[in-house]
Amino acid sequence: MSKIQDVFNNLAHHKKKALIPFVTAGDPHPDMTVDILHTLVESGADMIELGIPFSDPMADGPVIQRASERALANSVGIKKTIEIAKNFRSSNKHTPIILMGYANPMEAIGIDNFIELIDDAEVDGVITVDYPPEESSEFVKKLKNKNIDSIFLLSPTTEDDRIKLIIDQASGFIYYVSLKGVTGSSNIDINQVSERVKNIKQFTSLPVGVGFGVRDAKTAKDVAMVADAVVVGSRIVQEVETSSKEDLLQNINKLMTEIKEAIS
Amino acid sequence: MQPYDLPDQFGHFGQFGGTFVAETLIEALDELRDMYAKYKDNPEFLAEFHHDLKHFVGRPSPIYFAERLTKKNGGAKIYFKREDLNHTGAHKVNNTVGQALLAKKMGKPRVIAETGAGQHGVATATIAARLGLECVVYMGSEDVKRQSPNVYRMKLLGAKVVPVESGSKTLKDALNEALRDWVTNVSDTFYIIGTVAGPHPYPMMVRDFNSVVGKECKDQMLDMCQRQPDAIVACVGGGSNAMGIFYPYIDQKEVRLIGVEAAGHGIETGQHAAPLTSNSAIGVLHGNRTYLMQNEEGQIIETHSVSAGLDYPGVGPEHSWLKDSGRAEYVAVKDDEALEAFHSLCRIEGIIPALESSHALAYAEKLAKEMSPDQIILVNLSGRGDKDINTVANIAGITL
Numbered sequence: 001m002s003k004i005q006d007v008f009n010n011l012a013h014h015k016k017k018a019l020i021p022f023v024t025a026g027d028p029h030p031d032m033t034v035d036i037l038h039t040l041v042e043s044g045a046d047m048i049e050l051g052i053p054f055s056d057p058m059a060d061g062p063v064i065q066r067a068s069e070r071a072l073a074n075s076v077g078i079k080k081t082i083e084i085a086k087n088f089r090s091s092n093k094h095t096p097i098i099l100m101g102y103a104n105p106m107e108a109i110g111i112d113n114f115i116e117l118i119d120d121a122e123v124d125g126v127i128t129v130d131y132p133p134e135e136s137s138e139f140v141k142k143l144k145n146k147n148i149d150s151i152f153l154l155s156p157t158t159e160d161d162r163i164k165l166i167i168d169q170a171s172g173f174i175y176y177v178s179l180k181g182v183t184g185s186s187n188i189d190i191n192q193v194s195e196r197v198k199n200i201k202q203f204t205s206l207p208v209g210v211g212f213g214v215r216d217a218k219t220a221k222d223v224a225m226v227a228d229a230v231v232v233g234s235r236i237v238q239e240v241e242t243s244s245k246e247d248l249l250q251n252i253n254k255l256m257t258e259i260k261e262a263i264s
Numbered sequence: 265m266q267p268y269d270l271p272d273q274f275g276h277f278g279q280f281g282g283t284f285v286a287e288t289l290i291e292a293l294d295e296l297r298d299m300y301a302k303y304k305d306n307p308e309f310l311a312e313f314h315h316d317l318k319h320f321v322g323r324p325s326p327i328y329f330a331e332r333l334t335k336k337n338g339g340a341k342i343y344f345k346r347e348d349l350n351h352t353g354a355h356k357v358n359n360t361v362g363q364a365l366l367a368k369k370m371g372k373p374r375v376i377a378e379t380g381a382g383q384h385g386v387a388t389a390t391i392a393a394r395l396g397l398e399c400v401v402y403m404g405s406e407d408v409k410r411q412s413p414n415v416y417r418m419k420l421l422g423a424k425v426v427p428v429e430s431g432s433k434t435l436k437d438a439l440n441e442a443l444r445d446w447v448t449n450v451s452d453t454f455y456i457i458g459t460v461a462g463p464h465p466y467p468m469m470v471r472d473f474n475s476v477v478g479k480e481c482k483d484q485m486l487d488m489c490q491r492q493p494d495a496i497v498a499c500v501g502g503g504s505n506a507m508g509i510f511y512p513y514i515d516q517k518e519v520r521l522i523g524v525e526a527a528g529h530g531i532e533t534g535q536h537a538a539p540l541t542s543n544s545a546i547g548v549l550h551g552n553r554t555y556l557m558q559n560e561e562g563q564i565i566e567t568h569s570v571s572a573g574l575d576y577p578g579v580g581p582e583h584s585w586l587k588d589s590g591r592a593e594y595v596a597v598k599d600d601e602a603l604e605a606f607h608s609l610c611r612i613e614g615i616i617p618a619l620e621s622s623h624a625l626a627y628a629e630k631l632a633k634e635m636s637p638d639q640i641i642l643v644n645l646s647g648r649g650d651k652d653i654n655t656v657a658n659i660a661g662i663t664l
Contacts, residue, residue, distance in 0.1 A: 055431060055563040056549060058440045059286035059447070065430050077561035103284055103548040108562025130284040130548065134274060157291035157450070166287070177288055181448040 003096045003124045004149050004172040007046050008207045008228060017224040017263050019044050020209060021256065022100065022233035024051035024067035025084045026076025027240055028248070035249060036240070037088045041095050043253045044260030049127070049231065052081045052101030059129045061184035063234040066241065078105040078114070086121035096124035098151060098172075103130050115142050125149035125172045133169045140169050153177050154200060156192065163203055173207040173229060174200060181212070184234030188213035194226040217262035224263035232259060268514045270585065275464020275552075277585035283463045284548045289443070292450045297465045299370050304472065309369065316361045317476060320394065321351045323358075325477075327484040327642075332612045333629070340635035342628055343493065344615075344645040345481055345509060354618065354647030355477060355505040356387040360456055362473030364391040367454035374398040374453045378442040380407055380435035380501075381572035382414025383618075383647060384458030389423035399423040402441040404434035407572060414651060432566050435576050439550055459502025460580030463551025467507075467580050474508025481642060482512055493642035495520040495631060499624040500594065501537065501574035503583045505646035514591060523583060524627045526569035527596035537567035537575050540587050541596035547578075554581040570599035570655065571619035573647075601626040606649065606656065618647035619655065 001009075011018050021040045025033050033050075040048055053071035057064060076084075078101065085097050099118060106114045106128060118126070126143060128136065133152065140150045149172030154163060156179065167174065176197060178188040197208050210223045211231025223230045236252065243251045275281045283293060303309040317323040326349065330342045347355040360377075367375050375397050379385030385401040392399035401418055405427040408415055418425050431437040439462075446455040460467045460474075485492050496513060498506035500523035510521045528536035536542060539555040547556035549564060557565050557577040569575045586592035597605075602619060605626035609617050617625060621644070628643045635641070649656075657664050 053563075056436060056440055058443045058550070059288065061444070062430065069431070072563060077559075077563060079561060104556070104558065104564070105562035107547060108545065108558060108560065129286050130551070132283060132285065132287060132290060135282055135284055153287040155286075155288040155291070158287060159291070162290070180288065180450055182444045185448065 002147055002149050002172060004047060007096055008173065011046065017227070018046040018209065018229035019260055019263060020047050020049055020229050020231045021045050021236050022049040022051060022231060023236060023240060024053055024064065024071050025081035026053060026071030026074045027067040027237070028070055028245070030074050030076050030080060030084065032248065033084045034087045036252060038092065039249045039252050040256060041092060043256035045095065045256065047096040047098060049098045049100045049233070050081065050085055052078050052099055052105055054102045054105055057102065059182055061182040061234060063184045063237050063241065067237045078109055082117045082121050082123070085118070085123050089122045098125040098127060099123055100127040100129065103128050111139060111142065115146060115148070119146045119148065123148060125151050127151045127153070127175065129153070133166050137169065144171070151175055156180055156196060163200060167204045167206065170206060173209050174204065175231065176200060176208055176210045176227065178210050178213040178223070183212055185213055187215070188219060190222040190226065193223065197227050217258045220259045221262040230263055270582070271464065271468055275468065277582045278588065280554050280581035280584040281464060281467055281552050283551060284553065285463050285551045286447070288447045289463070292446065293463055299366060300465050300469050303366060303369060309365065313362055313365055316365070317358065321357050321361060322349065323476065324480045324484070325349050327481065327488055330613050333609065334632065336612060337629050337632040339632040339637060340494065340639040340641045341637065342632055343640060343642045345477060345642060347477060347505065347644060347646045348615065348617065348621070348648035352383070352387045352390050353650065354383045354387070355474060355508060356384045356458060357390065358476055358508065359458065359470050359473040359504060360384070360387040360391045363454070363456040363469070364388070364395050364397065367397060367456070368395055370454060372452055372454040374400070374449065375456050376400045376402065376442050376445050376453055377456045377458060378402045378435065378438035379458065380438070380575060381651060382407070382411040382418065383573060383651065385423070385425070386414055386417050386421070388456050389418040389421035392423065393421045400445065401425050402428050402438040402445070404428050404432070404438050406433040407435065410572065411651070413654070436564065459504040460507045460582060461502045461550055461552060461554070461578060467552065467582055470504055471507040471511055471582065474504050475511045477505070477508040477644065478510065478512035481509060485642065489640060492516060492519055493640040494635065495522055496642045496644070497522045497524060497624045497628045497631065498644035499524045499574060499620045499646060500540070500579060500583060501526070501576045501620065502578070503580040505644050507580060507582055509644045510586070510592060521586070521592040522627065522631070523592055523594045524623045525594060525596040526571060526574035526623055527598040528568040530598055531596060535568040536596065537569040537577070538596040539577065539579050540583065540594040549578050552581045554578050554584045570602060571623065573618070573620040574623065595627055597623040597626045603656070603659065605629060615645070616649040617645055618649045619652045621646045
């Protein structure tokens, strides 16, 4: 069983929901990312999504785009991101790490090489934003061989037949995108999310996480009522962007603690 | 011999092409693919398309024998397909007429587009005005500065131009931003992509709409020369004008197909926009797999060309396939060579060509010298150069 499943089983046993924050590796500075990850765990993260910087993040809104640009300006690309994950793992054995990125950097260093490196870094799952199941069955198989979960997105417009197709390939959890748009978009319609999550759950026993529109403790709480996990991305990255270096860890801690309390 | 029938149902040209997008775009692409499949051979739709091409665009565009240019080079006869004479000044309008018509059929009241030099933006704004569609054009903020006359043209035509501040602030970033708009406004919006890139079905659909160029050439060459050309030369950025003229000739193996990329300051300097000629690695960008200018960790690198329309790090996936299969050849021409061809054409033939097309012209002049006078080169003169006079004047140190 994967570490991601373990965490979900454990939470379900205690009737709790997972909190999954997202940050981009190397933002604001590569030396700070591991500390940020530890802070996220200390303040309630059940798992962490770590973004691989990419020059052309077409599914992301301006906040995460700028995080990618800052990271790239710090010379953090895919290899450095995996190193950061490995560093984190050397001092935290239990919190699942999910890498989130785009196909091109993964292919550029070679898919087999990428999988070898993340296996060595004890990464637990991968979200490749622009790999739909039709284009990624080999990739998913190779990840499965290493017991690494392939996490897929489902959107508000995904039809039932396609939900089944995606669930066939998916493991770890299902990432439901709560709205039509890019990361960090405007407010979500919680009733619609509730209905869609219920619909997805007809087809799978995998946990369903919801992200792309969780802006504060209030929306996190609403989402936690209807889903198994709450993904918070742009809001945390925004904190990274606006905080001074001195205040950064404290500010992240404060925000995370608020959200954690709201969903507990 | 089996006729050429790519792409397959998933949009693959061999290992190239495909649909590499976030799940949030899949439904929109499925809808587009189904609607295009429904209309592409529909006689009524085609009649409407060709009616607009004839009466609004001014097709067919003529073929012209460049007699003095031929004499200058002293080799093969050089002919032009005059796409520069189209309404809005380039081949781009063929595709926008087709896609805007499809948008109308699909009941989408709003169209969006990305643009580099502004030609595709102007063509989209033009047809949107003609069909009464709301139009938003994304343009890198660097390009907005460089191409202010086209920005104003789009505004005159009623379009909203949105400067894009992310990334390198050029064409590729405009494309990213347009995709973001589309995913957000998918129910009422049609995304008119301007080149043979993007996710399936765009590379196929844009090629199909532009293939009117090659189809006309086949008839016109027979009329004028009683035979087909020995070589066809076209510039390649994303590669829509080249695919438009190449496609109907793919099965006619005796016709050489030559794509001309932008070598910028020279391939060896790294400052170019020639993913095929520079042997760039294969990668995934803007929804398809293709040859792509990138660093060793897969970050897309900035390109350079004097011509904004060729300034793109990727290339349409079908060109990648045509290169690997050996059916087409790809070469590159530097900024200064293209400029020389530009000036030469102005003086010798009385035609101001687009800087993009000037790349094809420069190579055709070289090639003609190596060929015999009984042979024929057909150049796709993809656009006119009015839009480029500021750029050319600046290079000459002249302020207009």
